[in-house]
Each structure stands twice: as C-alpha cells, then as structure tokens.
Amino acid sequence: MALSIWRCMLNSSAARCHLHRSLSLYNSSHGFKEEEIKNKLALLTGGSVALIKRENGIAELCIDNPARMNAFTGTMMIELSECVSDLENWQEGKGLIVYGAENTFCSGSDLNAVKAVTNPQDGVMMCMFIQNTLTKLQRLPLISVALVQGKALGGGAELCTACDFRLMTEDSEIRFVHKHMGLVPGWGGATRLIQLIGSRHALKLLSSALRVHPKYALNIGLADEILSSGTDGPLAEAQKWIASYTKGAADVNRAVKKVVASGREKLFEDSLRTEKEIFGTVWGGPANMQALSKGTKHNE
Numbered sequence: 001m002a003l004s005i006w007r008c009m010l011n012s013s014a015a016r017c018h019l020h021r022s023l024s025l026y027n028s029s030h031g032f033k034e035e036e037i038k039n040k041l042a043l044l045t046g047g048s049v050a051l052i053k054r055e056n057g058i059a060e061l062c063i064d065n066p067a068r069m070n071a072f073t074g075t076m077m078i079e080l081s082e083c084v085s086d087l088e089n090w091q092e093g094k095g096l097i098v099y100g101a102e103n104t105f106c107s108g109s110d111l112n113a114v115k116a117v118t119n120p121q122d123g124v125m126m127c128m129f130i131q132n133t134l135t136k137l138q139r140l141p142l143i144s145v146a147l148v149q150g151k152a153l154g155g156g157a158e159l160c161t162a163c164d165f166r167l168m169t170e171d172s173e174i175r176f177v178h179k180h181m182g183l184v185p186g187w188g189g190a191t192r193l194i195q196l197i198g199s200r201h202a203l204k205l206l207s208s209a210l211r212v213h214p215k216y217a218l219n220i221g222l223a224d225e226i227l228s229s230g231t232d233g234p235l236a237e238a239q240k241w242i243a244s245y246t247k248g249a250a251d252v253n254r255a256v257k258k259v260v261a262s263g264r265e266k267l268f269e270d271s272l273r274t275e276k277e278i279f280g281t282v283w284g285g286p287a288n289m290q291a292l293s294k295g296t297k298h299n300e
C-alpha cells in the first residue's frame, strides 16, 4: 500500500482520536445542571484566575485572591473552568504552570462560599462542576506543573494533584485538611492522590491531615522537585524546569502527553489502540521528517 495512503488512513483515525477531546465527566444524564450551579457560583464573588499563554508554548495560570490565601470564590471556580477550556483549544500549547499569587498556592474553597452553599444538593453540584474542570485540566495535552509555594490546603491540595508534576519551595506544605472539616476530598483529590502515591500513603495523608513538607513529599512521590530559593524566584525556576520537558515541536510534545494520559486512564488494549492512533498523527510529520533528513544521532 502506498505510504501516503497508509499515512492518510492513520491520520484519519487520529482525527477521530481528537474528536473525543474535552467530553465532560458529568453532564445532564448524571443530574448535573451546569447553568444552575454556575448562576449560584456567580453570586459568590472575589478574587480572579488569570491565564497568560506565552509565545514559547508555556502558559501560566495564577490563582489570585491573596487576601484569602488564594481561596476559591464561586466566580474564581467559573474563571478556572473558562481558562481550562481556553487551554483545551490552544493548539500551540506545550506546558502549563499553575501557581498562586503572593507566594502562596491556594487554601481551598473560600469558607464564606462554603457557608453560602448550604444544601447538600448544591454542594454536590459544586463538586461536579469542579471535578469536570480538574479532570479536563489533568487531561490537557500539555505538561502541567503545580508550583507550590506557601500552603496548598484542602481544595488547594486537590488542585495540585490535577497537575502532572508538583514543584515545592523549601518552606511550602501540601495538606489535605478535609477530615478536620468533617469532610473528605470532593474535587477528585482522593482519586488522583491514590493514582500518584498509592492507597497506603494516600490513606495516611487523608486520615491524619498531615502537613506534607517538601522532603516527605519527594520521598512519597507527591512532589517532583524542591526548588531552591534561587535569585530568579520560584516562577522563573519553574519555567526553567518545565522547559527541559517541553523542547521541540508542539505537536510532538502534545502527542507525548496524550499517550501517557491514555495509559494512565484506559484499559490496556484500549490504551494500545489510542497509542496507535496518536502515533499516526506524528509518523511522517514535520518533526519526524526533519529528524530523518538530519540523520539524528542520540549520543549527546
């Protein structure tokens, strides 16, 4: 079969692969009434979530509510969802750094918002809204990094588990305080924590609300690097760190994250099929042809 026809077949199946992007975890068939909960969240104002998409393909998402230790108000939950949707459509994107304003990460839900969302139905609806957002964040075809400075508490601890990697500054902590609030994680943090560090370590952190300092986080696999207090500052350190994992063409970087995200979630044979489809999107592509024409050697 002519190579070009074969590639066309691979590419057409790869196109189908793209069509499955950004299906929400919860929809109306699960009783999720998105517009209804968004209208309620919109009344809980304060703070903001800002997204910068840079020319080099690395975006920065800032959780900005320093007067409340970057706690999420209702409007910030809506803005986070909108930023993640924007990133889902950013075809040039390769990486994402999530961080908090004024050198602290996030202290979870704004307790004023929590007190305003009194009935259990609305609480569960808010939980579904946030889980939809954080599941899409985790599945973005970008390498994502949570830059943890200061405190990542409650929902803030859950948010950092939705990123592929966590970089912690020397004085920072991640703390699942839910049990002290008479709660369990609801933003998907328990499920992702078990994926990251295993059920034994996850149960220890959730049942003790332990302050997880950087060295222990590194030891149990929750953190990937402890950032030294370099002269450039933590955000610049994080930019340097992510740059070493996002070199080269955007489509190849995105394909790498897609094959790993597929293997992380799918059954073995389904993941193999997805890997084949993603392979078809880069086989014979510009980066592949350039490497072949250069006679690339791997002895650096």
Ligand SMILES: CC[C@@H](C(=O)O)C(=O)SCCNC(=O)CCNC(=O)[C@H](O)C(C)(C)COP(=O)(O)OP(=O)(O)OC[C@H]1O[C@@H](n2cnc3c(N)ncnc32)[C@H](O)[C@@H]1OP(=O)(O)O
Residues within 6 Å of the ligand: 067, 068, 069, 071, 107, 108, 109, 110, 111, 112, 114, 151, 153, 154, 155, 156, 177, 178, 181, 183, 184, 185, 186, 187
């Ligand atoms: C599924 C989980 C999810 C949910 O249930 O929806 C949650 O995340 S529940 C919330 C979990 N988070 C908390 O319980 C954090 C509560 N705050 C603290 O423990 C402390 O503030 C701190 C984060 C450890 C920082 O302590 P400290 O350095 O002493 O500063 P302050 O306490 O003075 O905080 C400064 C300022 O910020 C306000 N603040 C902090 N966190 C929140 C929050 N989550 N919601 C609302 N406001 C918050 C704090 O009240 C102070 O404000 P003022 O008192 O007006 O100065």
